[in-house]
Amino acid sequence: MSKDILSARNDFPILSSQVNGFPLVYLDNAATTQKPQSVIDAISNYYSTINSNIHRGNHTLAIQATDAYENVRKKVATYINAASPDEIIFTRGTTESINLVAYSFGEAFVKPGDEIIVTQLEHHSNYVPWQLMCQRKGASFKVVPFDENGDLDLEILADMLSEKTRLLAVNHISNSLGTINPVEKIVRMAHAAGVPVLVDAAQAVQHTLHDVQVIDADFYVFSGHKMFAPMGIGVLYAKEKWLEALPPFISGGNMIDQVTPEKITFNVLPFKFEAGTSNVADVVGLGAALDYINSFDFQAIQAYEEDLLDFGEELLSTIPGLKIYGNPKRRSAILPFNIEGIQHFDLGILLDTKGIAVRTGQHCTQPIMDALRIPGTVRASLALYNTREDLEQLAHGIERIIRRIRS
Amino acid sequence: MSKDILSARNDFPILSSQVNGFPLVYLDNAATTQKPQSVIDAISNYYSTINSNIHRGNHTLAIQATDAYENVRKKVATYINAASPDEIIFTRGTTESINLVAYSFGEAFVKPGDEIIVTQLEHHSNYVPWQLMCQRKGASFKVVPFDENGDLDLEILADMLSEKTRLLAVNHISNSLGTINPVEKIVRMAHAAGVPVLVDAAQAVQHTLHDVQVIDADFYVFSGHKMFAPMGIGVLYAKEKWLEALPPFISGGNMIDQVTPEKITFNVLPFKFEAGTSNVADVVGLGAALDYINSFDFQAIQAYEEDLLDFGEELLSTIPGLKIYGNPKRRSAILPFNIEGIQHFDLGILLDTKGIAVRTGQHCTQPIMDALRIPGTVRASLALYNTREDLEQLAHGIERIIRRIRS
Amino acid sequence: MSQKPSVKEIEQNLIDDFGLMDNWEEKYEYLIELGQDLPEMDAALKTEDRLVKGCQSSVWFDIHCQDHKVVFSADSDSLIVKGMVAILNEMLNGQPAEEVLKADLTFFETLGLWHHISSQRSNGLTAMLAHLKLAAADCLK
Amino acid sequence: MSQKPSVKEIEQNLIDDFGLMDNWEEKYEYLIELGQDLPEMDAALKTEDRLVKGCQSSVWFDIHCQDHKVVFSADSDSLIVKGMVAILNEMLNGQPAEEVLKADLTFFETLGLWHHISSQRSNGLTAMLAHLKLAAADCLK
Ligand SMILES: Cc1ncc(COP(=O)(O)O)c(C=O)c1O
Numbered sequence A, B: 001m002s003k004d005i006l007s008a009r010n011d012f013p014i015l016s017s018q019v020n021g022f023p024l025v026y027l028d029n030a031a032t033t034q035k036p037q038s039v040i041d042a043i044s045n046y047y048s049t050i051n052s053n054i055h056r057g058n059h060t061l062a063i064q065a066t067d068a069y070e071n072v073r074k075k076v077a078t079y080i081n082a083a084s085p086d087e088i089i090f091t092r093g094t095t096e097s098i099n100l101v102a103y104s105f106g107e108a109f110v111k112p113g114d115e116i117i118v119t120q121l122e123h124h125s126n127y128v129p130w131q132l133m134c135q136r137k138g139a140s141f142k143v144v145p146f147d148e149n150g151d152l153d154l155e156i157l158a159d160m161l162s163e164k165t166r167l168l169a170v171n172h173i174s175n176s177l178g179t180i181n182p183v184e185k186i187v188r189m190a191h192a193a194g195v196p197v198l199v200d201a202a203q204a205v206q207h208t209l210h211d212v213q214v215i216d217a218d219f220y221v222f223s224g225h226k227m228f229a230p231m232g233i234g235v236l237y238a239k240e241k242w243l244e245a246l247p248p249f250i251s252g253g254n255m256i257d258q259v260t261p262e263k264i265t266f267n268v269l270p271f272k273f274e275a276g277t278s279n280v281a282d283v284v285g286l287g288a289a290l291d292y293i294n295s296f297d298f299q300a301i302q303a304y305e306e307d308l309l310d311f312g313e314e315l316l317s318t319i320p321g322l323k324i325y326g327n328p329k330r331r332s333a334i335l336p337f338n339i340e341g342i343q344h345f346d347l348g349i350l351l352d353t354k355g356i357a358v359r360t361g362q363h364c365t366q367p368i369m370d371a372l373r374i375p376g377t378v379r380a381s382l383a384l385y386n387t388r389e390d391l392e393q394l395a396h397g398i399e400r401i402i403r404r405i406r407s
Numbered sequence C, D: 001m002s003q004k005p006s007v008k009e010i011e012q013n014l015i016d017d018f019g020l021m022d023n024w025e026e027k028y029e030y031l032i033e034l035g036q037d038l039p040e041m042d043a044a045l046k047t048e049d050r051l052v053k054g055c056q057s058s059v060w061f062d063i064h065c066q067d068h069k070v071v072f073s074a075d076s077d078s079l080i081v082k083g084m085v086a087i088l089n090e091m092l093n094g095q096p097a098e099e100v101l102k103a104d105l106t107f108f109e110t111l112g113l114w115h116h117i118s119s120q121r122s123n124g125l126t127a128m129l130a131h132l133k134l135a136a137a138d139c140l141k
């Protein structure tokens, strides 16, 4: 039996805390999610019972820690339906995963005159690494714009894709507008042009379809901390052929087969890409987070969150002077808005005085703000433990602030 | 009042556990140390009370988490006596810190024909990144050998240093032989030749002098997990002038000032080098680990560990057929050995049947094993919670195994 | 006496005023009121070169030196930052350059109000004060 | 009958034998004894090309095909790995190629003994068995 989503709240100790004298209303989930007790306990238990450095040890702790770590690799592979656990590389997070690909792919496959395509909807972490790689390699950096609804302009993408294109990097869900991009279609378009695709799933893997074989992504990246797992851990999935073809990024212990002053040979997959001591504790925490998500029916999570988003969108729309940004075909878990005459920054601080946590600013998406010609937004973002009451608190808080300031 | 070192054992929950039916004797500290309850609690408390993404938020959790994170930066700066907290960059660990420097320094300062010097005593993580950088940049890779005692040959180093040398990378303490290298002297030699030095302090920062201004290191790197802190967090210290001069390594969120398709400007120090969501929880854990170390008198720790090492060295020396590797002028916390006729691998497994955890193999130092012409060693490595009884257990275990196998 | 009260006196008054508020909300509302009472800045002065870097919101400062005193007008598009500007205005506008050079942020910490802004090491408040001190130093040359 | 017992029979005997041991130490000691009883491998056969990759210790395998049976001699510089080799020898040496192809590692897991080696996905045991299966497959061609 799957767990009831309305019970989720109780699993997160921080959600019952008080902030500035009010019960915490946490609506900053796109920045990072809170952690259920089971994840917190998994880390504590790990350190209290089996902590060890892994892969090279033959004492019991080392073996138990290695097993625990490798089991999570399998769990991740199952969660995103990778063809093999060897396609799962543990990184520090989405940003490092993207940098790994930008660097290694760039070294192996990008020459002067080539082109890399990203979109105007990207987080800086899926924008700047490609831009810098293009600078290094003498390649051109192309940006697919979004339209007035916040949807990507796929006709422009179609025109951009050419035999010069080496790679397309696109997010599945925009952290700033909440747009759910049609990644399956985008991948098909790119593949038809012979172009591999990196899908930034930082905002998607916990909210929507995350089957890498259905999406047919060549590279698929996400962060644990946005899906109830600890900070400090993330994933790079890549099709095995790419992992075989790419040179390593970070080098050092564990990724080496043989090394002499003259010559180096690398370890097999996935170890070739996991240099240095692995973050076993946080990987174990990631495993607990996947168990937690799997304790629910994923479709029920999706339905619940969609309902919550609709509710929130309607509720906010009734507030005079409040403008919600974007009107994409499909939106996920994110409500970006501003109030006439009140800076996003002020609104964030004033909501915080009532214990309501939202994020304000550019959300690491300056290209989006530039396109919208605004300095920033207030962003309320949802997770499965949020409720209609949270959104009502938000709406009341905003209304109260408007009343006070306009008075 | 400083804490009594002999009480340390009680602070580490794992140390009172049983392994294979025997009380754990943990002698694999050079691989990773165990964690005191205070560090484990710091992580749990963080996630239960203030977890948030940092630096860009203006709600209370974000502010508390930011403060907690930045306070640890100050604590680290104080611990290693950096001139400013801006010189402290949080990374995933020693390996990433070294890769960052190898990459960024290489991009900025290394041309074909230049030379990089490392030593034969290095861990792969302070060897391979330089070797690969030299391959990329067309530079030569030079290796300072060690002598029959396991001490670096400083005359050869003196000869190698030239106007072609761009950087010298050397560890303070060898993880494989335990040699304490005279880094102050080495840095003076290098600086006299105008060569900056990276000091790999992964095995030093918790055992010996760790004052970066006394050492005068240009770059100084270490891992939290080897100093009672969580996995997944490490430090790059660099003199501010270098951090200003180097281009960023990982790029993405938080390290950007402004970005348009045509142009990027970077954030101020230290943020320029900290792209992506920071691992706040493990940084907070690192802070708790520093507090833990600081609760002792550091000189007392050093004296205690030196005494323990002497005791262990003597004890093992009495075992017939046991050979300890290296006889350096100064040794720290590490006892590498082999038993005639018994493979290191076998000895490790057999000791484990008695709950004794040692590491066996090459210890990510193939160049050392090649120089010694052995496939590997058994390595017992100490931390402040180890006792004479631990070493007696080790000696008894070895003697028993020898008796059984030879019988 | 037409002389402005000393920085310390103004500080104490503000601490007393803010001490009357029960909670954060009221403190911020009071701060915003202070900002709303701030004399308008000439729109023509809101130029790129008068923008203070390092703030999450736009803040413009126009600073002059008169008889070794620091005189300025300022504005922000954030109501809260404008409130902070108003406090800086009340405390430091027209004060002798020496006084401005001595000003520090412990007062803001005492108010507590600033934890939203002051936790960032390179924050708007630091940046604004730095601007004023730069001008004060020039003033003494 | 001169026929070798089936792999399953040998497996069961070994499981019974190891079941008699109380603890890991005894199990490993017994394993080492098995290894010490293994027929010597001709030193001339211990060449680079007979080394099995993926082991923490050196393991040499010399494998032949005789009448569709897999016949081998092997050795290791590790006493424990040599014990494993001895078990492979007892179970699979001289068995029909089909049997060798069917052999799996669940038996080793049952013994429990192998947790030190089997937790590594690319470990010596897997590598040794893969070698034998490759030869067995050749044998059937
Ligand atoms: C001397 C030395 N350098 C570098 C490293 C690599 O550290 P990490 O694996 O934590 O990145 C280690 C430890 O494994 C070490 O002992």
Ligand SMILES: Cc1ncc(COP(=O)(O)O)c(C=O)c1O
Residues within 6 Å of the ligand: A030, A031, A093, A094, A095, A096, A123, A125, A126, A171, A173, A174, A175, A200, A202, A203, A223, A225, A364, B253, B276, B277, B278
């Ligand atoms: C869409 C998207 N991509 C990338 C990132 C970067 O993830 P991280 O900071 O965990 O590396 C984020 C989150 O900040 C994001 O929302």
